[in-house]
Amino acid sequence: MNKDVLLDKFKKNVVRFGIGATIFVVALVLKIVVGLFTDILVVYAGIRLFGVLSALTTILLIVGIAAGAGTLAILLKSRAELRKLEAVESADSNAGPVLKVKGKLDPVQIRNSLITEGDKWLSVVSPTNPKEAEEMDVALKSVKETMAQMDDYQLRLKNLLDSNGADALRDTEEVLDGVEQHICRNVRKLLNIMTVSSPNTQNDLDVVELTAKNCAEDNNRLLQTTKEFIVAVTEFLNSQGDSGSSINEVEVYKNALTTQIEEGGIYS
Numbered sequence: 001m002n003k004d005v006l007l008d009k010f011k012k013n014v015v016r017f018g019i020g021a022t023i024f025v026v027a028l029v030l031k032i033v034v035g036l037f038t039d040i041l042v043v044y045a046g047i048r049l050f051g052v053l054s055a056l057t058t059i060l061l062i063v064g065i066a067a068g069a070g071t072l073a074i075l076l077k078s079r080a081e082l083r084k085l086e087a088v089e090s091a092d093s094n095a096g097p098v099l100k101v102k103g104k105l106d107p108v109q110i111r112n113s114l115i116t117e118g119d120k121w122l123s124v125v126s127p128t129n130p131k132e133a134e135e136m137d138v139a140l141k142s143v144k145e146t147m148a149q150m151d152d153y154q155l156r157l158k159n160l161l162d163s164n165g166a167d168a169l170r171d172t173e174e175v176l177d178g179v180e181q182h183i184c185r186n187v188r189k190l191l192n193i194m195t196v197s198s199p200n201t202q203n204d205l206d207v208v209e210l211t212a213k214n215c216a217e218d219n220n221r222l223l224q225t226t227k228e229f230i231v232a233v234t235e236f237l238n239s240q241g242d243s244g245s246s247i248n249e250v251e252v253y254k255n256a257l258t259t260q261i262e263e264g265g266i267y268s
Helices: 001-034 039-045 047-095 105-130 132-163 170-197 202-238 246-262
Strands: none
Touching: 001 047, 001 202, 039 132, 105 132, 105 170, 132 170, 132 202, 170 202, 202 246
């Protein structure tokens, strides 16, 4: 439901609430009047007519309460829907471009963009060249798998530090964040090449497929060092209190990752 529809719905509910509130106020005033002038009404109109008036004002008051409460609930619901939509629109407007050059890249947006772009390419290539489409699908899946593996390593490291209460090693999570951003930058380069290339041209197909393979290979090299880094952190935690692995080994892998990030990357 778009904003204009929700806004129109909200305005109509405001009118309905106004009518319901008016009925309630009028019914309440009439009920108060009948209560204040009970003796006069009984004397001049008779007990029977007074009973009818009292019953009518009571029924009208109940209807007013129901109408007011019901329309208020509907009004609040439509206002909540409108605010939710406005919040989503505000978030979208502040999100910035998915493949932005400056600032941190969003891994979820990058992955979703890769899925969307890959599906678009495969839908064009598959009908005319199923073998080429299969090879490209394998290349793109390998890239997506590296992103999934990175998520897994980050989760494992977080669980390791949480379960050991190793707050002094929280900077290791920042190292993995740097690895993830490097992987995202590789995928961004792949996406940019896919954007300016055509799935109907064999040369472009070859370039995109080769870029995807290079992207996966570079990511996997970094992931291998990341795995060794996590193992080093694990061994350091396990050696606390004995003469086992020292923090130096953790630093060695940290430096190795930093070097790979600085020197690696497709088309770096």
